[in-house]
Amino acid sequence: LDTGLFAEGNLDLFGTSLTHTLEPRLFYLYIPKSNQNNQPIFDTTPYDTNFDSLFRENRFSGVDRVQNANQLTVALTSKFIDADTGRDRLKLSVGDIVYFQDRQAQSLPNTAYPDSPASNHRFSNIVTEASGQLTDDFSFSSGFQWDPYSSTATPTRKQIDLHYRNKWGHIFNIGYHQRKALIPETKADGTISDIIRQTDMSFRLPILDNWFAIGRWQYSFLYNKTAESFLGLEKENCCWRFRIIGRHYINGLSLTTTTDPNTGATLSALGDATTTMMFEVELKSLFPIKSHDVDTFLRQSIFGYSDL
Numbered sequence: 687l688d689t690g691l692f693a694e695g696n697l698d699l700f701g702t703s704l705t706h707t708l709e710p711r712l713f714y715l716y717i718p719k720s721n722q723n724n725q726p727i728f729d730t731t732p733y734d735t736n737f738d739s740l741f742r743e744n745r746f747s748g749v750d751r752v753q754n755a756n757q758l759t760v761a762l763t764s765k766f767i768d769a770d771t772g773r774d775r776l777k778l779s780v781g782d783i784v785y786f787q788d789r790q791a792q793s794l795p796n797t798a799y800p801d802s803p804a805s806n807h808r809f810s811n812i813v814t815e816a817s818g819q820l821t822d823d824f825s826f827s828s829g830f831q832w833d834p835y836s837s838t839a840t841p842t843r844k845q846i847d848l849h850y851r852n853k854w855g856h857i858f859n860i861g862y863h864q865r866k867a868l869i870p871e872t873k874a875d876g877t878i879s880d881i882i883r884q885t886d887m888s889f890r891l892p893i894l895d896n897w898f899a900i901g902r903w904q905y906s907f908l909y910n911k912t913a914e915s916f917l918g919l920e921k922e923n924c925c926w927r928f929r930i931i932g933r934h935y936i937n938g939l940s941l942t943t944t945t946d947p948n949t950g951a952t953l954s955a956l957g958d959a960t961t962t963m964m965f966e967v968e969l970k971s972l973f974p975i976k977s978h979d980v981d982t983f984l985r986q987s988i989f990g991y992s993d994l
Contacts, residue, residue: 687714693707694708704767707767711761714757715758735810736815737779740761751791757784759781759783760783761780762780762781774817784808784809812831827845829845831843833866841866854892857989859888882908885905888987890991896922900917900920901915902914916931916934924970927967934959
């Protein structure tokens with residue numbers, strides 16, 4: 687059962703005509719328990735937790751598991767919309783799930799998924815998100831989550847991203863992401879309570895004569911190491927497009943573990959990095975010869991690239 691209200695009013699702020707909205711929403715979900723123990727698990731995992739996931743009918747990806755549910759999502763969204771352009775100058779959202787019964791369908795133990803509430807918790811993380819189109823070229827997105835069962839008031843997840851993209855296809859993104867783990871881990875220089883604490887920068891910037899530099903750099907402060915980086919060149923005209931990219935990355939952010947001989951504690955570290963090269967020539971006018979892998983990789987790696 688999905689229901690909500692939509693209220694709006696006019697607002698003039700600093701000489702800009704805005705439409706202000708309030709959008710409360712209630713989403714009730716009931717799925718009876720089903721014994722799935724005889725069904726193997728191949729590729730099913732819980733979805734990532736964000737505002738949109740509060741309204742999913744199944745918290746698992748794949749088809750190996752269907753959740754049992756008796757829950758109510760309570761959410762509120764407010765927007766400040768530019769009356770002339772229709773752009774969201776500011777969008778604020780907050781939501782939470784109230785569970786009326788334990789979640790018995792599981793894909794793996796909860797400890798493997800730091801964003802999943804324990805199966806007997808009555809409330810999910812409190813999810814907040816804020817985003818907006820500050821100018822024609824600059825925008826931002828952010829999100830914070832709080833665990834109502836945590837003994838501290840610090841967010842369990844936070845991310846802040848700033849985006850620049852102009853009409854000529856010049857792109858620059860920079861952000862900071864952090865996630866806390868349910869169970870603290872230990873690495874060589876001490877105990878850590880996060881599973882992700884990293885910066886992320888990506889760009890597509892002009893060099894000369896329609897040549898563009900493209901790249902990305904993710905740096906992990908947990909392990910004091912680059913998690914992924916790539917740098918390349920791209921040129922495109924009416925008839926052809928050329929790309930060459932060198933990539934240095936840690937495959938899947940895999941961890942290697944060792945045991946401290948003095949304390950017996952498990953020490954974790956990032957695995958070895960891999961270096962690859964990607965090369966593409968696309969002929970447009972004759973027939974479309976191109977590598978979908980390179981195109982998909984860039985669209986997933988550089989925010990705003992898919993809009994070019």
